[in-house]
Amino acid sequence: MSGLPAGVASIEDLRRRAKRRLPRMVFDYIDGGADNERTMRSNSAAFRDIVWRPRGAVKFGEVDLSTTVLGQRLPFPIILAPVGSSRMFWPHGEEAAAAAASEAGTIYTLSTLSGTRLEDVRAASQGTCWYQLYLCGGRDVAASAIARAKAAGYSALVVTIDTAVAGMRERDIRDGAPQLIARKFPAMLPYVPQVIARPWWLLDFFQEGGVMNFPNVVLPDGPMKYGDIGAQLAAAAVAWTDLDWIKELWDGPIIVKGVHVADDARRAVDAGASAVVVSNHGGRQLDGVAPSLHALPEVVKAVGDQVEVLLDGGIRSGADVATALAVGARAVLIGRAYAYGLAAGGKAGVAATIQILRSGLERTLRLLGCPSIRELSDEFYSLPDGWPNA
Numbered sequence: 001m002s003g004l005p006a007g008v009a010s011i012e013d014l015r016r017r018a019k020r021r022l023p024r025m026v027f028d029y030i031d032g033g034a035d036n037e038r039t040m041r042s043n044s045a046a047f048r049d050i051v052w053r054p055r056g057a058v059k060f061g062e063v064d065l066s067t068t069v070l071g072q073r074l075p076f077p078i079i080l081a082p083v084g085s086s087r088m089f090w091p092h093g094e095e096a097a098a099a100a101a102s103e104a105g106t107i108y109t110l111s112t113l114s115g116t117r118l119e120d121v122r123a124a125s126q127g128t129c130w131y132q133l134y135l136c137g138g139r140d141v142a143a144s145a146i147a148r149a150k151a152a153g154y155s156a157l158v159v160t161i162d163t164a165v166a167g168m169r170e171r172d173i174r175d176g177a178p179q180l181i182a183r184k185f186p187a188m189l190p191y192v193p194q195v196i197a198r199p200w201w202l203l204d205f206f207q208e209g210g211v212m213n214f215p216n217v218v219l220p221d222g223p224m225k226y227g228d229i230g231a232q233l234a235a236a237a238v239a240w241t242d243l244d245w246i247k248e249l250w251d252g253p254i255i256v257k258g259v260h261v262a263d264d265a266r267r268a269v270d271a272g273a274s275a276v277v278v279s280n281h282g283g284r285q286l287d288g289v290a291p292s293l294h295a296l297p298e299v300v301k302a303v304g305d306q307v308e309v310l311l312d313g314g315i316r317s318g319a320d321v322a323t324a325l326a327v328g329a330r331a332v333l334i335g336r337a338y339a340y341g342l343a344a345g346g347k348a349g350v351a352a353t354i355q356i357l358r359s360g361l362e363r364t365l366r367l368l369g370c371p372s373i374r375e376l377s378d379e380f381y382s383l384p385d386g387w388p389n390a
Contacts, residue, residue, distance in 0.1 A: 004355060009356075011317065011340060011353065012316070014340040014341045014352060019031075025176065025180060025194060029088070030343060032170075034167035034283060039283035040284070042283075042290075043282065044314035046294055049384055049387055052381055053382055058371075063371060064371060065365075067330060069275070069331050070274055072107075074105065078321060080109055080335075081312050082110060082111035082160075083338070085226075086111075087208060094110060094116040095120060095124035098110070098122075100351045101125065102124075103351070106354070107127070108128075109158055110122075110130070111132050114214065115212035115214065115215075117215045129154050129155065130155065130156040131154040132160060133157055133246070134217075134233065136214075138235070141219060142246075157255070158254075158257050159256055159257065161238050162257075162279070164234075165234045166229065166233045167284050167287070168287075175191065176191030181226055182227055217232070243271035255310070273307055275308040276309055277311065277312055278295050278312075278313075279311070283313070291313065293313070295388075296309070297327060297388065310333055311324045315357070322364040322376060323381070325373050326376040326380055337353050368380050
């Protein structure tokens with residue numbers, strides 16, 4: 001795969017490089033999940049259950065990877081998901097990721113919990129950007145962010161519904177994240193060595209301003225502080241009725257992210273969503289829920305062709321992308337995969353992530369004897385006994 005950094009052939013290679021560069025606390029923020037991390041692991045493991053049924057002696061020219069999402073043509077069905085605190089992974093991390101997505105021709109989704117102003121991130125991209133919305137700070141604060149996103153040129157609003165409270169991230173507790181963020185002496189001292197051991201990261205971190213706040217959540221006393229995330233999320237749970245005023249303020253496409261079951265999928269349709277994302281937040285919220293791939297058929301069946309169905313959770317290869325499309329997704333969102341790339345090499349690392357997945361998708365289709373992603377279907381795979389909806 002030309003253009004990739006030397007020695008990088010997979011997302012796992014980028015993950016290892018990210019681990020070497022970041023302090024343990026920051027790496028585990030990317031790498032970890034909720035509680036026992038059962039759902040996080042099963043998100044990826046579910047793709048291993050699929051057994052391909054290729055067609056041999058099939059010859060064709062170009063492989064058509066293109067699709068449309070919300071009426072926009074994309075050259076390949078891979079979108080960058082919202083990932084909070086990306087500025088911790090690489091200087092100007094959100095801007096770097098947005099620029100890489102733009103150059104590749106795909107969509108970047110900015111998290112509410114970004115360390116960079118949404119206007120600056122939008123300016124870094126010549127392509128399409130979506131804005132992901134949490135209701136941190138209440139309705140008035142969220143309304144202000146919606147107005148700013150609209151004025152800046154974000155084309156769709158992604159409303160996350162699975163974050164009534166922050167999940168229990170046990171790695172964060174063990175790594176001393178609360179003490180380090182609060183800078184409480186002497187409680188933080190046992191955890192300082194992990195940061196000192198990464199001097200180049202530490203230099204970048206302080207040049208960026210140190211512990212960040214959230215400039216897209218502007219409270220009466222200023223931007224929301226990093227240490228206030230937990231309390232603010234707990235006060236920011238989304239109800240279906242909130243979609244009414246959000247839709248009125250936004251007046252554009254709304255994507256509901258965090259759908260697991262048919263009932264919620266139908267509620268999203270009734271609320272006026274243009275698309276839904278089958279997602280369990282990368283296994284970072286409620287541990288023990290089904291992997292996203294298992295939930296996908298139920299959601300697809302529930303909504304039919306009323307709205308577009310996207311999927312995130314567990315994508316680590318082009319074959320995984322092909323699997324999600326064959327099972328029924330219009331496109332996939334990637335989070336951890338590109339966060340590893342960003343932490344490993346900034347914009348170039350994100351570009352490497354996209355290239356690995358895109359080339360892997362094309363290779364998988366060629367080996368399946370399938371010339372277009374639109375022709376992927378259940379004819380190309382089999383499922384083990386007991387697999388949901390098998």
